[in-house]
């Protein structure tokens with residue numbers, strides 16, 4: 422083929438290539454159309470191998486013509502690749518526009534909750550029905566609120582009852598939820614009804630029923646003429662509602678400097694049915710609900726006149742209550758993140774208050 426015929430043929434190949442590239446709807450189709458032109462056995466590819474058949478003085482001109490044709494084909498390929506990609510993007514966008522927000526969504530699987538949280542929700546619901554508010558206080562507490570304002574002065578032997586984690590900043594990790602008693606009295610005055618679920622910390626030897634980090638729920642009711650009868654009625658109601666039946670309890674005198682008189686309310690161990698096991702230290706009883714009538718000195722610390730008001734307080738062992746409710750023999754599983762101990766949502770009574778102010 423002479424050089425003039427070659428030029429004609431290259432022009433025809435370009436026209437044909439343009440038509441086939443135009444009809445390609447996908448990048449794959451375009452790729453295969455391109456290989457039919459520039460591939461080894463494609464229309465242009467075959468001509469590329471013919472340079473050597475020309476006379477040496479013609480080869481420069483032939484080479485230039487072939488390269489120009491090759492570049493023109495590549496430009497067409499780029500142009501059509503862009504066309505196809507833009508069409509794809511437009512199609513995606515129109516699909517997004519067709520998204521129907523009224524379609525029902527996919528329901529995510531329900532999570533489970535920690536047994537202490539489950540029982541805390543239940544206790545909160547019970548007390549809210551009785552007109553109590555749910556309060557919170559700081560876990561990092563001062564000596565004043567944790568001890569002093571609770572009628573436990575420095576050097577008082579009762580401080581030994583609660584081994585304390587002292588912090589370098591002079592504060593401590595609260596050993597009980599009782600400090601919120603005085604905080605609540607200061608904030609709300611009398612009459613007052615509140616509970617305070619929360620974490621407590623004690624530097625003590627861990628066993629089946631003792632942890633160094635555990636939950637209590639403080640309860641406080643102050644009004645005119647509040648008596649031990651009110652205290653006992655509320656304690657009984659609380660336990661009956663949590664366990665959905667009467668549970669065997671015993672009330673015995675207990676000493677806490679912030680109540681007078683003070684009581685220890687123990688419940689018959691539900692793990693062994695009262696026979697004695699490691700959880701109840703073979704006694705058949707578990708200390709769960711110490712309580713008493715608020716000491717006049719504590720009312721005074723809270724700014725409440727003890728001649729006008731009386732009150733009861735209790736310090737429910739929430740972690741132990743959860744153990745009894747859900748049949749957990751060893752308190753140590755509570756802080757270990759053991760998923761076998763979480764409570765299925767079907768056994769819950771439902772959350773009530775989640776966010777609350779601090780006293």
Ligand code: FA5
Pocket residue numbers: 596597598599623625630631632633635636637677680683708709710711712713734735736737738739740741752
């Ligand atoms: C107190 O902490 C008092 N503040 C309770 C109180 C409040 C009495 C108001 C009177 C009026 P006690 O140290 O006994 O009391 O703890 C209360 C409950 O917390 C115990 O009955 C027990 O159920 C639980 N508890 C105490 N120490 C631990 C521990 N190390 N691990 C798990 N639970 C504990």
